[in-house]
Amino acid sequence: MIYKDFKKKCNIIKEMSYKITFYCSACNTPRGTQTASGIPATKGVTVAVHPSLYSKNKEIYIEGIGSRKIQDKHGVGKNVIDVYVGDCAKCECNDYGIKYCDVSGL
Numbered sequence: 127m128i129y130k131d132f133k134k135k136c137n138i139i140k141e142m143s144y145k146i147t148f149y150c151s152a153c154n155t156p157r158g159t160q161t162a163s164g165i166p167a168t169k170g171v172t173v174a175v176h177p178s179l180y181s182k183n184k185e186i187y188i189e190g191i192g193s194r195k196i197q198d199k200h201g202v203g204k205n206v207i208d209v210y211v212g213d214c215a216k217c218e219c220n221d222y223g224i225k226y227c228d229v230s231g232l
């Protein structure tokens with residue numbers, strides 16, 4: 127599981143860091159892989175941001191995670207980026223924890 131590496135790579139809290147959380151189709155009920163953009167959520171691509179930061183398909187770079195595209199919105203804090211990690215039957219997102227990473231491109 128590549129996300130295990132996140133623990134080492136990005137837990138450095140800086141002034142401009144965003145809180146990084148993780149979601150999958152299993153915990154994204156009742157929407158599953160549906161996103162606000164209409165594009166199905168894709169592992170390695172999709173992130174959800176606060177509606178005030180939303181710009182469809184805009185590419186951002188999350189330190190320690192990589193490039194992702196804004197394809198979804200979430201209803202939590204403005205400084206939170208929710209990273210989509212997979213279409214699965216059972217959610218393992220809690221195992222990924224919460225990270226604080228620098229983000230560019232927003």
Ligand SMILES: [Zn+2]
Binds near residue numbers: 150153217
């Ligand atoms: Zn999940």
